[in-house]
Amino acid sequence: MKIKLKNSKQFTNNTVYMMFETEKMIDVKLGQFVNISIPGDEFTLRRPFSIVSAGKNKFSVLIKVIGNGTQKITNMKIGESIDALIPLGQPFDKTIDYKKTLFIAGGIGIAGILRFIENQNAQFLFGDINGEYKDIMDYLKIEPTYINESGKTGKKGFVTDYINDFEFNTIIACGPKGMLKSIKEKTDKHIDFYAICEEIIACGLGLCGGCAIKYDDGSFGKVCVDGPVLNGRRINYD
Amino acid sequence: MIDQKIKIGQTVLKSPIIGASGCSGWGPELIEYNKQDIIGGFVTKSVTLNEKIGNDSPRIKEVSSGLLNSIGLENGGLDYFIENKLPLLKDIDCAKFINLAPFTNEEIHIMINKLEKETGIDGYEINISCPNIRKDGFNINSNVKKSVNLVKDIRKLTKRTLMLKLSPAFNESFEIASIAEKEGFDGITFTNTYLGTAVNIDTGKFVFKNKVAGLSGPAIKPISLWNVYKMANTVKIPIIGVGGIRTIEDVIEFMMIGASAVQIGTALLVEPTILTDISIKLKEYCKENHIEKIRDIISTINGEEK
Ligand SMILES: Cc1cc2nc3c(=O)[nH]c(=O)nc-3n(C[C@H](O)[C@H](O)[C@H](O)COP(=O)(O)OP(=O)(O)OC[C@H]3O[C@@H](n4cnc5c(N)ncnc54)[C@H](O)[C@@H]3O)c2cc1C
Ligand SMILES: Cc1cc2nc3c(=O)[nH]c(=O)nc-3n(C[C@H](O)[C@H](O)[C@H](O)COP(=O)(O)O)c2cc1C
Ligand code: FES
Numbered sequence: 001m002k003i004k005l006k007n008s009k010q011f012t013n014n015t016v017y018m019m020f021e022t023e024k025m026i027d028v029k030l031g032q033f034v035n036i037s038i039p040g041d042e043f044t045l046r047r048p049f050s051i052v053s054a055g056k057n058k059f060s061v062l063i064k065v066i067g068n069g070t071q072k073i074t075n076m077k078i079g080e081s082i083d084a085l086i087p088l089g090q091p092f093d094k095t096i097d098y099k100k101t102l103f104i105a106g107g108i109g110i111a112g113i114l115r116f117i118e119n120q121n122a123q124f125l126f127g128d129i130n131g132e133y134k135d136i137m138d139y140l141k142i143e144p145t146y147i148n149e150s151g152k153t154g155k156k157g158f159v160t161d162y163i164n165d166f167e168f169n170t171i172i173a174c175g176p177k178g179m180l181k182s183i184k185e186k187t188d189k190h191i192d193f194y195a196i197c198e199e200i201i202a203c204g205l206g207l208c209g210g211c212a213i214k215y216d217d218g219s220f221g222k223v224c225v226d227g228p229v230l231n232g233r234r235i236n237y238d
Numbered sequence: 239m240i241d242q243k244i245k246i247g248q249t250v251l252k253s254p255i256i257g258a259s260g261c262s263g264w265g266p267e268l269i270e271y272n273k274q275d276i277i278g279g280f281v282t283k284s285v286t287l288n289e290k291i292g293n294d295s296p297r298i299k300e301v302s303s304g305l306l307n308s309i310g311l312e313n314g315g316l317d318y319f320i321e322n323k324l325p326l327l328k329d330i331d332c333a334k335f336i337n338l339a340p341f342t343n344e345e346i347h348i349m350i351n352k353l354e355k356e357t358g359i360d361g362y363e364i365n366i367s368c369p370n371i372r373k374d375g376f377n378i379n380s381n382v383k384k385s386v387n388l389v390k391d392i393r394k395l396t397k398r399t400l401m402l403k404l405s406p407a408f409n410e411s412f413e414i415a416s417i418a419e420k421e422g423f424d425g426i427t428f429t430n431t432y433l434g435t436a437v438n439i440d441t442g443k444f445v446f447k448n449k450v451a452g453l454s455g456p457a458i459k460p461i462s463l464w465n466v467y468k469m470a471n472t473v474k475i476p477i478i479g480v481g482g483i484r485t486i487e488d489v490i491e492f493m494m495i496g497a498s499a500v501q502i503g504t505a506l507l508v509e510p511t512i513l514t515d516i517s518i519k520l521k522e523y524c525k526e527n528h529i530e531k532i533r534d535i536i537s538t539i540n541g542e543e544k
Contacts, residue, residue: 037508042303043303043304043455043456043484043505043508044300044508045300045305045507045508046508085510199295199296200295200296200297200298200299202298202305202507203261203506203507203508203510205263205267205270205271205510206263206267207261207262207263207267207268207506207507207510208260208261208263208298208307208309208507209260209283209292209297209309209312210297210298210307210309210507211297211298212292212294212295212297212309212312213295214294214295218291219291220291220292220312
């Protein structure tokens, strides 16, 4: 369906928060994503993004510019429209006990976590390199336990160094594979661990098998229809 | 009333627009986005006799106007297909072709014999042309002798529509197609993907673990169009033209040059409703151009009907 850019806000670190209005009503569940066309006449795949907030006819994304596609999407002007497939992916339908759940994000992985913690008193552990997501946190009024590799705007180190400061029986995490792998290794296997995963997405609809993610038993799952929220303990991150 | 029907073997297509194998899922995923009473049909993902795990990621790399894929025929095997996927096809009302990818003659015999006991199938597309099995992209299709042996005794196994899907990477495909025609095949699906690759310049290694990948999408359209033309001059049975199709104009080009029907793959991944959209546009095109029967445009480039 067509989506129209209503507002966008640029942050340092090449990250843009974009709010869209949808042509038709949407019902976005936790954990779902949107697959957006790239503006222009070229034939390209769509690009997938986590939905960071959503209403009946609007939703927002937080996009980090890393290449041609994200550049062109974030260059859109207010009032411009583009095609999108929304919502996609398996809804996360487990009941969340926020007192016993630890949310962890690394870098732009924050986009995957935002909707889970929206209006919640959540335990949120966030890590980046040098405080480059500070202005986004301030804008979104989020106060995570902030960890930097440099220690500039928070505690020094990696998020996984601080996991044991919290009490939890469930982890929901989004970020680089190295971070997810480290969470899997450093936490007890009785802790439920949900990883919000990324692989290259082509269709986003289960048509092509392009988004395969490998499990420890050698089999594959499809990030786009089985996920993107998957059992983080089963995944082979290597 | 415009007649959009196309006949291939025993199958009457409601429109010449078909979803290509590997880009149509198992069927239901595609039908969710398309109108089964308007489109021609779809071809399932390839089924192998035994389960195939598929290749490691990355499996996809986008290139200019196209896609490299290295999926590696991932599927649960024939029995899994019959038990879990085939039942979902029974209520779908458009042409349903099962794509079968054998590694030996024996395998294709076992597969067809088992499927002949099942309902809800219009025909078989036999795929000997997948580039993602060996690290050099070779397959049965690269060897005329092996291909001939494989197509030889299949006709007697089934009355259902039989199509052979061939690769544009090997010149042998034309000779194999001629033999398939003599052996009673109803159609030739041409082309599968082209052999291609990509290098990760940061690591200095191939992007894909299997080195070679299959190139598809608009980038290959002019080459596939030429290949379909050559194939149309090689065999008289219907050709199902495939390769980079994404507009109604592409469809007309393929049909005028010799295709009786077309399949859409990569463009379907980007526009999931494209089979319906193009089928509707094709009707409008016929109306505007006073074409009563869509089959009248097949092979018109030669001034002759096919
Ligand atoms: C389910 C899911 C949710 C995501 N959510 C967010 C989000 O909320 N915010 C955000 O900034 N990013 C998100 N991403 C990543 C985002 O999709 C990629 O950064 C984007 O597609 C890159 O496009 P590009 O054209 O700018 O980069 P390119 O120049 O095309 O590629 C750069 C790199 O990006 C990756 N990439 C390219 N195409 C895709 C694709 N189709 N799917 C996935 N990765 C790709 C590849 O690893 C590639 O090497 C998500 C990815 C997935 C799978
Ligand atoms: C992701 C992907 C998976 C594919 N898988 C199969 C397959 O399993 N069997 C097959 O016969 N062809 C497969 N193909 C080839 C297509 O059916 C088609 O022949 C080819 O992509 C050219 O058409 P296109 O340019 O419209 O995509 C695949 C193509 C793509 C892009
Ligand atoms: S991206 Fe096509 S199946 Fe997941």
